[in-house]
Amino acid sequence: MDNNAGSQDCLRTQDCTLSAPPHTHNLGLLRQGLMRTAQRRGTATAMATTVEDEVEAPEPGDGPRLGFVGAGMMATAMVNGIVASKVTEPDNVFVSAPHRSSLDRFAKLGVRTSDINLEVASGSDVVVVAVKPDVVPAVLREIAPHLRKDALVVSIAAGIPLAVLEQLAPGKRVVRVMPNTPCLVSEGATGFSMGSLATDEDRDTVHALMGAVGLAVEVKEALLDGLTGVSGSGPAYIYVLIEALADGGVRMGLPRAMAIRLAAQTVKGAAEMVLETGEHPAVLKDNVCSPGGLTIAAIESLEKNGFRSAAMQAVIAVASKSIEMRNAEEEKRTK
Numbered sequence: 001m002d003n004n005a006g007s008q009d010c011l012r013t014q015d016c017t018l019s020a021p022p023h024t025h026n027l028g029l030l031r032q033g034l035m036r037t038a039q040r041r042g043t044a045t046a047m048a049t050t051v052e053d054e055v056e057a058p059e060p061g062d063g064p065r066l067g068f069v070g071a072g073m074m075a076t077a078m079v080n081g082i083v084a085s086k087v088t089e090p091d092n093v094f095v096s097a098p099h100r101s102s103l104d105r106f107a108k109l110g111v112r113t114s115d116i117n118l119e120v121a122s123g124s125d126v127v128v129v130a131v132k133p134d135v136v137p138a139v140l141r142e143i144a145p146h147l148r149k150d151a152l153v154v155s156i157a158a159g160i161p162l163a164v165l166e167q168l169a170p171g172k173r174v175v176r177v178m179p180n181t182p183c184l185v186s187e188g189a190t191g192f193s194m195g196s197l198a199t200d201e202d203r204d205t206v207h208a209l210m211g212a213v214g215l216a217v218e219v220k221e222a223l224l225d226g227l228t229g230v231s232g233s234g235p236a237y238i239y240v241l242i243e244a245l246a247d248g249g250v251r252m253g254l255p256r257a258m259a260i261r262l263a264a265q266t267v268k269g270a271a272e273m274v275l276e277t278g279e280h281p282a283v284l285k286d287n288v289c290s291p292g293g294l295t296i297a298a299i300e301s302l303e304k305n306g307f308r309s310a311a312m313q314a315v316i317a318v319a320s321k322s323i324e325m326r327n328a329e330e331e332k333r334t335k
């Protein structure tokens with residue numbers, strides 16, 4: 001896909017800034033944004049507190065440093081995508097998690113690893129908090145005093161509001177990001193919201209970083225719940241769809257492997273049609289449905305079986321749970 005193509009590269013609305021993933025453009029932006037951070041690091045290092053000085057991270061190569069605290073599914077997807085997109089050298093990426101076994105797959109990428117979070121915290125310009133939401137408070141309390149003075153904190157945790165993150169990392173610039181696992185193959189879909197202290201430069205940095213691994217859109221924080229329902233969790237629904245289409249094919253005699261490939265390519269092709277043509281999905285659907293033909297019979301069957309409603313309810317179920325988590329966190333914060 002030519003990510004620089006198309007007339008809808010950037011569409012600003014009141015609630016959201018949409019842009020196609022112009023990888024090349026964003027790559028430059030990321031380099032600029034992160035290089036500025038790296039330049040500032042000279043000053044930050046000179047002003048390092050004694051606490052920071054206690055934890056000496058091994059020296060990486062020149063350039064901006066990206067840290068990940070947490071080495072699970074989402075960190076794996078982001079780090080693989082970032083390394084493949086060449087936005088920074090692998091040895092400028094530093095990942096920590098308690099279990100060495102989780103870090104092995106990162107070491108294979110040439111990325112630096114540690115089972116000590118403080119090494120990542122004190123050695124990174126951008127620190128991505130990539131642990132489960134219930135672990136975020138403990139991790140942020142642990143690392144906050146050790147972060148570089150000018151470090152940007154990026155949380156990818158679902159349902160943890162910016163206000164809570166800012167309380168856990170006092171005085172730090174924070175951005176909330178909701179990515180998805182297709183970042184692994186540079187086809188992610190990410191939403192992000194800026195914290196109260198985050199700067200335009202931070203916006204460029206996060207936009208460039210996530211834009212390097214897919215589509216990145218800035219949204220108001222209140223929209224992150226719905227966005228999580230659409231794109232954060234979305235890949236899971238699509239995998240169910242691919243599996244179900246393949247099951248139908250197998251039921252009709254297709255070999256399993258072929259049915260899965262055909263179903264996955266069909267999803268990919270249909271998605272590309274929406275993104276490349278800019279047509280409304282309803283128009284593209286109509287183009288497949290010949291009058292009195294085969295496909296309209298399938299659409300009738302999908303409607304009878306509540307397919308459209310099931311997809312909407314899936315998004316709403318995620319958003320509702322995210323809102324519930326957010327409210328519970330807010331309540332704890334204000335107690």
Ligand SMILES: NC(=O)C1=CN([C@@H]2O[C@H](COP(=O)(O)OP(=O)(O)OC[C@H]3O[C@@H](n4cnc5c(N)ncnc54)[C@H](OP(=O)(O)O)[C@@H]3O)[C@@H](O)[C@H]2O)C=CC1
Nearest residue numbers: 070071072073074097098099102130131132133156157158
């Ligand atoms: N999975 C997804 O599709 C998406 C996830 N997210 C968010 O990303 C975050 C991570 O999710 P996911 O990657 O799926 O979760 P995983 O369970 O796969 O990974 C969690 C990671 O956190 C590590 N960890 C646990 N405790 C600590 C600690 N005290 N210090 C450092 N690391 C720790 C674990 O280490 P170890 O491996 O050693 O046990 C593990 O590597 C969540 O907050 C989630 O909401 C956001 C969007 C999409």
Ligand SMILES: O=C(O)[C@@H]1CCC=N1
Nearest residue numbers: 157158228232233234
């Ligand atoms: O299921 C979850 O909680 C995470 C957040 C979005 C996708 N996975």
